[in-house]
Amino acid sequence: MLTRRQIRVKVMQCIYALTLSQDESLDKQKIFLKESISNTYSLYLLVLSLLIELYKMERNFLKLSSKKYITTKADSTSVDPQRFVKNQVLAQLANNEVLLDTLENKKLTNWDLHQDYIKIVFKAIKKSDIYTEYMGLEEVNYEKDKDFIAHLFKEIIAPNEKIYEYFEDDKLTWVDDIPLVNTFILKSIRKVKPDSPASYFLPDLLKDSDDIIFAEQLLVKTLLNNKAFEEEIQLKTPNWDKDRIADIDAILLKMAICELLHFPSIPERVTINEYLEIAKEYSTPKSSIFINGILDKMVREYRQSGKLKKIGRGLL
Known part of the structure; x- marks a missing residue:
C-alpha cells in the first residue's frame, strides 16, 4: 500500500516534528515513525469500515420502516427498496469475518462512538442522484453493484468534509494519508471480484521488510x-x-x-x-x-x- 515516496514523506514529517519540538531523542522519533506508518493502515481500515456502517444503518432503517409501515419517497421510486443492503460488494465487506475480526482486534470501533458522522454520509447518499439512479434500475448484477459503490465512494464518501475533519482532528498524520487511502480503496473496489478471497481487503501495508528498514535507516542516518x-x-x-x-x-x-x-x-x-x-x-x-x-x-x-x-x- 505504501510506496517508497510515501515512506519518505513520513520520514520528512518525523524530522520536521523533531525540528519544531527540539527533542533530540532518536528513539522517540523511531517510535513516532513506526506509529505513523502503522496508523496509515488503521485509517485504511476505518474508511473501509465506514462502508460497513452505512450498510448496517440502511439495514436498521429498513427494519424500522417495515415495523412502522413507512413508505419513503425513495422507496416509491425504487424497483427494490432493499437493493442497497442486497448490494453484493457491500455484502462482501459486511460479511467478511476476517476483516471484522481485524477491526475488533485492533479496537477500531471509532464509528460506534461517532454515529453522527455515519448519519451525515448516509443522508448525503440518499439525496444523491447516484443513489436514485441505482435504486431505479430495472435489474442489477455484480458489475452494476460494484460500479455503484465505486461511484458512491468517489463522489460522496471520499470528498465528505465532515469525515475529513474527523480524521484530521483524530490524528494529524492522517491528513497526508487520506488521499492515499481513498485512492487505494477506490482501486480495490473497482478490481474486486465475486470470488475474491476474504484477505483481498486486507493487503500488506508495506511491500516487504526492506521498506521499514529503509524508513528507519533514512531517518537515523539523516539525523546523525x-x-x-x-x-x-x-x-x-x-x-x-x-x-x-x-x-x-x-x-x-x-x-x-x-x-x-x-x-x-x-x-x-x-x-x-x-x-x-x-x-x-x-x-x-x-x-x-x-x-x-x-x-x-x-x-x-x-x-x-x-x-x-x-x-x-x-x-x-
Whole structure:
C-alpha cells in the first residue's frame, strides 16, 4: 500500500516534528515513525469500515420502516427498496469475518462512538442522484453493484468534509494519508471480484521488510549526519542566509544527500526525482527548482570526488 515516496514523506514529517519540538531523542522519533506508518493502515481500515456502517444503518432503517409501515419517497421510486443492503460488494465487506475480526482486534470501533458522522454520509447518499439512479434500475448484477459503490465512494464518501475533519482532528498524520487511502480503496473496489478471497481487503501495508528498514535507516542516518549535511548545503548556497531556506526544503535536501551518499542501491536519478515531487506537494512553488539546482551541483561534485558510489542495475 505504501510506496517508497510515501515512506519518505513520513520520514520528512518525523524530522520536521523533531525540528519544531527540539527533542533530540532518536528513539522517540523511531517510535513516532513506526506509529505513523502503522496508523496509515488503521485509517485504511476505518474508511473501509465506514462502508460497513452505512450498510448496517440502511439495514436498521429498513427494519424500522417495515415495523412502522413507512413508505419513503425513495422507496416509491425504487424497483427494490432493499437493493442497497442486497448490494453484493457491500455484502462482501459486511460479511467478511476476517476483516471484522481485524477491526475488533485492533479496537477500531471509532464509528460506534461517532454515529453522527455515519448519519451525515448516509443522508448525503440518499439525496444523491447516484443513489436514485441505482435504486431505479430495472435489474442489477455484480458489475452494476460494484460500479455503484465505486461511484458512491468517489463522489460522496471520499470528498465528505465532515469525515475529513474527523480524521484530521483524530490524528494529524492522517491528513497526508487520506488521499492515499481513498485512492487505494477506490482501486480495490473497482478490481474486486465475486470470488475474491476474504484477505483481498486486507493487503500488506508495506511491500516487504526492506521498506521499514529503509524508513528507519533514512531517518537515523539523516539525523546523525544532520550537521554535516547542513554545512554541505551552506557551501552550495553561499548567497543564501540559513534562515531564508524553508524548513521543509532543508529537510528534503538533507534526506536527498543522505540517500545519495548512504544508499548505494538507490539510483541517483530516482532520489532526485522523488524529492522534487515531494517538494512540489509539501513546500513552496519554487522549492523544486531550488532543490534541483543544489542536488544537481552535488551529484556532479560527488562524481568527480568519488563520493558517489552506486551499485546495482538501472543506475545513471
